[in-house]
Amino acid sequence: MKRKKFLKRSKKSSSTEMSLNITSMADIFTILLVFLLKSYSVGALEIQPSRGLQVPVALHTDTAESRLTLEIAEGAVQLDGESLVTLKNFELPSGQNTTLNPLAEALANRRAALTDNSQGKLLLIADSRAPYSTLEEVMRTAASEGFGDLKLAVVKAD
Amino acid sequence: MISAGDGGGQDFELNLASIIDCLTVIIAFLLMSSSFVSFGAMDTAVAAPQSGAAAAPSSEDSKSVTLTLRLVGEKGDEQVEWEVISGNEGKPREKKTLPRAGLLAELQGAKTRYPGLQGVVLSAAPRVQYQQVIQTMDETRKVFSAVILGVSGS
Numbered sequence: 001m002k003r004k005k006f007l008k009r010s011k012k013s014s015s016t017e018m019s020l021n022i023t024s025m026a027d028i029f030t031i032l033l034v035f036l037l038k039s040y041s042v043g044a045l046e047i048q049p050s051r052g053l054q055v056p057v058a059l060h061t062d063t064a065e066s067r068l069t070l071e072i073a074e075g076a077v078q079l080d081g082e083s084l085v086t087l088k089n090f091e092l093p094s095g096q097n098t099t100l101n102p103l104a105e106a107l108a109n110r111r112a113a114l115t116d117n118s119q120g121k122l123l124l125i126a127d128s129r130a131p132y133s134t135l136e137e138v139m140r141t142a143a144s145e146g147f148g149d150l151k152l153a154v155v156k157a158d
Numbered sequence: 159m160i161s162a163g164d165g166g167g168q169d170f171e172l173n174l175a176s177i178i179d180c181l182t183v184i185i186a187f188l189l190m191s192s193s194f195v196s197f198g199a200m201d202t203a204v205a206a207p208q209s210g211a212a213a214a215p216s217s218e219d220s221k222s223v224t225l226t227l228r229l230v231g232e233k234g235d236e237q238v239e240w241e242v243i244s245g246n247e248g249k250p251r252e253k254k255t256l257p258r259a260g261l262l263a264e265l266q267g268a269k270t271r272y273p274g275l276q277g278v279v280l281s282a283a284p285r286v287q288y289q290q291v292i293q294t295m296d297e298t299r300k301v302f303s304a305v306i307l308g309v310s311g312s
Contacts, residue, residue, distance in 0.1 A: 061198025133284035143204035
């Protein structure tokens with residue numbers, strides 16, 4: 001008797017078809033797609049900082065352009081991805097005046113390759129924790145090799 | 159469901175399931191490939207001795223005035239050493255130290271006091287972090303568009 005009742009009930013419940021309302025789901029997906037396409041940032045500046053490098057944040061930025069990149073990370077100074085100077089916790093080895101010579105040589109080579117006599121242009125990607133003393137040394141070297149025109153890479157704050 | 163009832167009386171239903179499949183794939187791709195970090199750049203120059211004449215406001219112009227800012231102090235207790243130098247004067251017109259919090263107001267005041275003020279040279283003490291320099295530069299650029307970075311000896 002009980003079994004019969006159960007079978008009856010289960011028959012009843014299976015007859016009520018459940019259908020998922022796909023229209024509203026499609027609406028949600030469309031909205032999501034529009035939002036993602038709008039926020040899809042083909043960033044003003046296409047750069048690939050080294051792993052672990054914290055780019056500083058700024059509100060006001062200028063027009064970006066691709067340039068020769070000079071990167072100051074925790075362990076090295078890199079020119080266009082080529083590691084030239086070793087740093088220890090963002091610091092240059094003390095007491096060595098020739099530390100930045102490889103950088104100076106590389107910049108001089110790049111400068112010589114420039115066809116016109118215009119000032120060399122650099123994009124400086126430095127870690128936000130780097131001390132100004134290191135930046136100062138690197139910038140002085142760059143300027144002395146004719147790369148005084150700088151753009152500083154920053155993360156745009158919203 | 160979308161139906162074309164007004165047509166020839168032939169009702170049809172759009173298969174939304176396949177559309178949803180496409181949308182899911184596109185959304186997954188966009189979520190994976192999009193970077194939500196947007197990079198920008200700040201224009202500047204190095205006021206090194208070699209390029210200083212070109213980068214910094216011309217010192218030959220007697221009317222030109224240069225504002226030199228030097229960021230000092232620890233994070234959270236930053237101060238700015240402020241110096242205004244006239245093109246034809248050896249000694250500074252103004253020399254003071256102020257808290258960084260009050261920099262913007264001072265810069266706005268300087269802009270009205272010195273119409274010939276062309277640009278700002280910003281430098282920092284050796285231990286000051288780059289983020290602090292960028293923040294100060296960002297604030298200075300609200301008032302003066304030309305901010306160049308000073309290196310010692312410039």
